[in-house]
Amino acid sequence: MFMEAINHRATNPYIYARDKRTIDIMLETKKGDVEAVELIFADPYDFKGDQWQYKTKQMIKTGSSQLTDYWKVSVQPEYRRLRYGFQCMDKDNTKIIVTERGFYKTIPSDIGNYFCMPYLHENDIFQAPDWVKDTVWYQIFPERFANGDSSLNPEGTIPWGSEEPSATNFFGGDFQGVIDHLDYLSDLGITGIYFTPIFKAYSNHKYDTIDYFEIDPQFGDKETFRRLVNECHSRGIKVMLDAVFNHSGYYFEPFQDVLTNQQDSRFKDWFHIWEFPVKAEGYPNYDAFGFVASMPKLNTANPEVKKYLLDVARYWIEEFDIDGWRLDVANEVDHAFWRDFRNVVKEVKPDAYILGEIWHDAMPWLQGDQFDAVMNYPFTNGAVEYFANQQMDSQTFADSITNVLHMYPQNVNEAAFNLLDSHDTARILTMAEGNKDLVKLLYVFQMSFLGSPCIYYGDEIGITGGDDPGCRKCMEWDESKQDQGLFRFVQRLIKMRKEIPGFGNCAKFRFLVIDGNTVVYQKQAGEAELIFVLNNSDQAKSIEVEALSNRKAIELFFDQEVLQEEAKVKIEAYGYKCFQLHN
Template sequence: MNDMKPASDIGLYFDSWDETFKKPFGAIERNSKVDFKISFEPTISSKINRIDMELFYEDKKMFIEMNYDSEFYYISWKFEHIGLYFYRFVIYIDHHRYFLGPEYLATGGLALIYEDEKAPSYQLTVHGKIEKVPEFYSEGTVYQIFVDRFSNGNENGQLLDIKPNSYIYSSWEDTPSYIKGPNGEILRWDFYGGNLKGVIDKLDYLKQLGVTCIYLNPIFLARSCHKYDTADYSKIDSMFGDEELFKELIEKAKNKNIYIILDGVFSHTGSDSIYFNKYNSFSSVGAYQSKESKYFSWFKFKNHPESYDSWWGIGDLPNVNEMEPSYLEFITGEEGIVAKWMKMGIKGFRLDVADELPEEFIKILRKRMKSIDKDSVLLGEVWEDATNKISYGERRQYMLGESLDSVTAYPYRRTLFNFINREISAQTFYNICTMFKENYPKEYYKSALKMIGSHDVQRAMTELGSEKKFLLAVTMQLLFLGPVLIYYGDEVGLTGGKDPENRATYPWDSYEHLGFKYEYKTNPRKNLNVFNHYKKILEIRKNESVIKKGNVSYLVLSNRSIAYRRFDDKNEIFVIANSSELSEEVIIETNSKKYVDLLTGEELFVTGDRLELIIEGESSRIIKRMQ
């Protein structure tokens, strides 16, 4: 026997995605039972000496001998502890030991047979009580705004304020760039002049798109254009406006059933802040200036004042000790920063670099949010599978209850792009999506924020390299399960590489900048084909309840074609995607008689139990069951 091959090759069969063999599917709540079964062929039954389930939980390991009958080896087991369990099966055949497990750790699916005791294990997520994520978010369309680059609502396009040692782009259409020193440090920060009044002015536009939630990149006082170097958590940056303007934005957005989420940057501050005050910009005594500063204990100095712990070694971003009592109270206390902005009417926070925040800090912060507004949302920036993420040697508890309500679904983006770029097959796409569906608790699988763009990655149009591929990605993203994110400007086809190119200004047809008025009949930076496609897909998302509320399953139709089946008790929609350059004929087996193409209106009739369709290369079709 070779070291790794399908278990079926020796007459054994287990599949964690098939409820014949593991029931229920996926993650479970604490104190639930799971039934495990391994089937075997009659020719091997007499050779099996014993099968054990090997179970791992934290640093504990146990072996549980399985029972058997004429069809299966089986065991029913109650999982009493919250956390991640890992399991595999130990097979004794003719007094030789083998292992039954997935292809890779925690990937799930069909079992392989191994001889090496280093064989991987399946993952089982056991969670506590999980509160339902509010529908404005879990079924919503989130629009991300990098405020300086979105819209300037001031008369004549003038700036509200100008920061020292900065530069202002003479044209709203200039390509963003940095002025850097010899060591890569930013010498002068760059600004275009976008502000909160500009966001207010565009609320009607966002409402027409179908936006239910606005996620604002940081808006607190800071030296930079991106504002991740917070200078004062209690103040709106003067280039963006003030508290009264922010209250107006919250109220006017709420009147349109649009809610605001802020970027919470709590793992570090700016070096140019009232807390650190490296450049003597503030009247307060900062931690850099004196060990007697009331903020000194917030930071991690190695050799005061010049040597200190900072985010990824960037001196402008000194790290804080989040669990230091006075900092914890300042951020999460009854009269703290979180409470201040929550009471003003925001609906939650997106936690920047959640992996670098202590788990207890996240739980305390969330508890404060929920005490003010039980329907608020805590979103975490997480780049990997959030169920088994290990950060700084600690297994994170994001998906076990009482922590995050949602995470950024960067793995979905990566998988989607790999499929569209033909780097993985439809079967691999299916496997990865099903793996996440198995690992995540059902509520969190839905609430993960599906995205194709953000301020931290290349523009999707640029990364995918063609308009056809981009439109395919848009369709697949916007009609998937749960909340979706539109990064400002993606809906009109903005391009751009990595930071700062991915942070260009929104190409409005009419705007004012620094006293000059600009109007376009044909806007060279705005792709109308992309914009019209977004509007069509978002209209389907808005009108078809099964897209927002229904379930999802996947069908592999060929090596390059995949389908999402969005369904509930009454409705069914297929989103069919072909990543090949060539057209493909696909077949969907169905008991229904008639479908309609939601993009073209074409009626499609089933022959027998087969619906035959042509899908153009690098394109998609959206078909709805009619009878």
């Protein structure tokens, strides 16, 4: 047995409280090395004489990559305390006991050897808002969605869609334009809108804030925004705003004061300034977003800065009843600030959604004391590279998604923000080189995965665009230029996600078959069981799916009842099937 490959620590994501009674535990072993794993567990004080009254429970293999098998189990300790270890058995019936202090051939009697969960405290449990799990998001870049009030157009605004997007051009998108098209979003099935920044700023992207308490005048005023939020809520649509708290803009008043008064400015400690005089051109002599001089980094450890930004967080919820904050460059802001941010937001609106922009493993921010979710770029990378880019084989794709599922606790996965593209990336149709069959496979996978999916505005009608600024095109409102077939396809997937048990969130996911360019995965939620077959190639396939052998099912995309007398499933090029199994 490869004991050096056995991995567990008494911390997330290896052990966590799923709810106030249930503890989930995970162990990693070398792929194919271990045949069975049992959890050894009991209350640390449960003794009869000098005998610890431990129990055992079989663990379930929940996924495998090319290197690792993942084993999980759930237990409900009576007194919410736990000491535990693992008994691993290989094909030769060799048994190894895994403890915090090392490996044993027999079960140790001293409980000091075992891993420990001292106590399950309810206020330590990761808890994201329940409504997020059923939300389908739509990301809107306000300057490019719709121009509903031309009187607000900034100077130099050009006709809608008359040019390719650039870093400096303006087309006049505004709140009224969004209000005018809310029925379109409702018809698609959208239940949440994520707006990139709406506050007063210099640029067309608005990530260089001038005033965090004011709406940018090109979008409208506060009353129009209030009406927008109310119109969204009346349709069952949540509203999430973008908080750019890592850095301000060049024209932010405190930074302008620093430029004017230099070391005599009372705001000099609001920023991370290396030396005076401050140079705000070229390569800056202060911390900034990247090395962009017009985006000076805020010192969130400064009490005045912290109070200012926390007042911002409170204001937009109290005054306009927004439902969440997306936090820009969240990993570059200190953890202490985010803990205080969460306390303020949850005090005002306990079910507000707090979403961090983090592109890498974000477990330190997902302990229940900071964010409810992060933008799930590890999911994005695997899905896009496999389906759209065709740069990843099926086994590597399955490994990447299996690793994503096991890098966070299950209750974290259920709140994850699963995007395919955004204002920061090329659009999926462009990445797929115009192949809409690949885009459809992407959407099937996204909408049938765990978490909270997000559509970038216009993708549902076939808008293209390369990396920023190409991905920030004007929305196409001429129906003759929209791909209505793609719209109906996405609309149907959203409907299936909402209505079919097991199709969407809060279900168990695992890959069943990896065969060439075809993947088969299972979704289970209670008694509901679905099996998806996706063919990511330009050739028709016939694939063995033992889980379907001699099973009655309904193929949901074609609404056909089938009896799989044999395990073979025939699937066309770039095809997709979903079998809803009868008990």
